[in-house]
Amino acid sequence: MSLHIYDTSTRAIREFVPVEAGRASIYLCGATVQAPPHIGHIRSGVNFDVLRRWLMRSGYDVTFCRNVTDIDDKIIRVSAEEGVPWFVVAERNQRAFTWAYDTLGCLPPTVEPRATGHVPEMITLMEQLIARGHAYASGGDVYFDVQSYADRYGSLSNQRLENMRPAADTDDESCKRDPRDFALWKGEKPGEPTWPTPWGPGRPGWHLECSAMATKYLGSTFDIHGGGIDLIFPHHENEIAQSQAAGDGFARHWMHNGLVRIGAEKMSKSLGNSLLIPEMVQKVRPVELRYYLAAPHYRSSIEYSEEALQEAAAAYQRIEGFVTRAAEVIHDVDADAPLPQAFVDALDDDLGTPQALAVVHEVVREGNVALSRGDKEAVARLLAETQNMLDVLGLDPRSPQWRGTGSDLSPVVDALVAVALEQRKAARERKDYAAADAIRDQLSAAGITVEDTPHGPRWELSR
Numbered sequence: 001m002s003l004h005i006y007d008t009s010t011r012a013i014r015e016f017v018p019v020e021a022g023r024a025s026i027y028l029c030g031a032t033v034q035a036p037p038h039i040g041h042i043r044s045g046v047n048f049d050v051l052r053r054w055l056m057r058s059g060y061d062v063t064f065c066r067n068v069t070d071i072d073d074k075i076i077r078v079s080a081e082e083g084v085p086w087f088v089v090a091e092r093n094q095r096a097f098t099w100a101y102d103t104l105g106c107l108p109p110t111v112e113p114r115a116t117g118h119v120p121e122m123i124t125l126m127e128q129l130i131a132r133g134h135a136y137a138s139g140g141d142v143y144f145d146v147q148s149y150a151d152r153y154g155s156l157s158n159q160r161l162e163n164m165r166p167a168a169d170t171d172d173e174s175c176k177r178d179p180r181d182f183a184l185w186k187g188e189k190p191g192e193p194t195w196p197t198p199w200g201p202g203r204p205g206w207h208l209e210c211s212a213m214a215t216k217y218l219g220s221t222f223d224i225h226g227g228g229i230d231l232i233f234p235h236h237e238n239e240i241a242q243s244q245a246a247g248d249g250f251a252r253h254w255m256h257n258g259l260v261r262i263g264a265e266k267m268s269k270s271l272g273n274s275l276l277i278p279e280m281v282q283k284v285r286p287v288e289l290r291y292y293l294a295a296p297h298y299r300s301s302i303e304y305s306e307e308a309l310q311e312a313a314a315a316y317q318r319i320e321g322f323v324t325r326a327a328e329v330i331h332d333v334d335a336d337a338p339l340p341q342a343f344v345d346a347l348d349d350d351l352g353t354p355q356a357l358a359v360v361h362e363v364v365r366e367g368n369v370a371l372s373r374g375d376k377e378a379v380a381r382l383l384a385e386t387q388n389m390l391d392v393l394g395l396d397p398r399s400p401q402w403r404g405t406g407s408d409l410s411p412v413v414d415a416l417v418a419v420a421l422e423q424r425k426a427a428r429e430r431k432d433y434a435a436a437d438a439i440r441d442q443l444s445a446a447g448i449t450v451e452d453t454p455h456g457p458r459w460e461l462s463r
Helices: 039-057 073-082 086-103 119-131 206-218 229-245 277-283 286-294 306-329 341-348 353-372 376-393 410-429 433-445
Strands: 004-007 012-015 023-032 061-069 135-138 141-144 182-187 202-204 221-228 250-257 260-262 448-453 456-461
Touching: 004 250, 023 039, 023 086, 023 206, 023 229, 039 061, 039 086, 039 221, 039 250, 039 260, 039 277, 039 286, 039 376, 061 086, 061 206, 073 086, 086 277, 119 135, 119 141, 119 182, 119 206, 119 229, 141 229, 182 206, 182 229, 202 206, 206 221, 206 229, 206 250, 221 229, 229 250, 277 286, 286 306, 306 353, 306 376, 306 456, 341 353, 341 376, 353 376, 410 433, 410 448, 410 456, 433 448
Parallel strands: 023 061, 023 221, 221 250
Antiparallel strands: 004 012, 135 141, 141 182, 182 202, 448 456
16 A cells, blocks of 8 residues: 545545655645744644655655745734834744754754745746736735636635635725735835835735745645645635646645644634643653654644643653663664554555554554563564654654754763762672662652663663
8 A cells, every 4th residue: 555645625535646756745834933833833843744754764755845934914913012123023933933843853844935035936926827817916915816716716625705705814905806805915014024026015925925935946736735724724725726827736635734722722822822832841851742743643633631741741651661671682773674564554544643653552562571571582673663663753762853962961961870870889789778779869869760670770861
């Protein structure tokens, strides 16, 4: 079985057949950077990171484009409220998003374009739409004429044009031919940033930017367009309309992840129910938060609760415990060991992470049994399978992402704990158990848990 994914545009599971054999192109709607990210934002990043890793493991050369919307109504509003330039708001929040993606183990995008860096491409797209009779300039703005695309507009969201509400995306709707027409370009207003165009100075509308950036970096037709289900209408619907009306094939598959909710409400900044990433990684470790976000099927909603978060952390720790114990016995892991077929089948079936993780836990159970009976050959095989599956999911506890690299203090801590454990060992050998216990208690007070095993003491930072 090859990869099959649910396509929002056809409302059916479809086989993934790339535009170019051996290559996969993905465009993910990234952050609108008016505020720092909560877990609802970063869920999308984690879900599509798993997709990307699976495509790579399946042999594809993946180009992953994740945009940044660094100018829009919300950013301008925050700028005015705080009395700082719009680019200050955008820059600080983009850095917060980058930190959050990195902290949760998302691979860096191949390219991460900003909207404000692609105004020339937007102007070209608007010129094409006007020339084809699908857009018009009015009052300094430029609008997409939905009636000119009426036979196809609404296909992604499964709506009929006559049932749609007005776009309501400008202060003055009188410039529109039809209230459902949406703004491609917004004319100059006092205090707002502007860029020159043939129709006067102004700034981009929300939807135009993604069409311009996606086709610039991925081509006129590309494989997968992703984002949260809240973007299906109007954002993605409008992207399709303006891109295909201009003559581009645009995305061949549309994938949408479910939302994170608190109670019955979508997690959002406006509702004041955000759970920001810096706060979340104080409750659980980043890898445990990634597990929590990756474990449900990407199309399902997540009903946030502290209990569910802690259950996810405990589930990950069971996996981690086996890997840690097995690695004390098996030092060289076969990175090329085949993945269990059930794991492959789960991910090929619309990226079924719940079923994939069920396979991981089953292999871990077998691995613990093998450890208990001292079957090193079985332990080696099961450890390799476990780590290779976790690598696909971005959850391998032995990867540099989660072990700490670079300029952190891990090597120093390792060395200091090793000295303390040597002193404890020496105390036990001379039967000075009070001194040995005192060393262990001092390490515990410092946040280090020591466990005595048949292979010697093992330590870890207390959770």
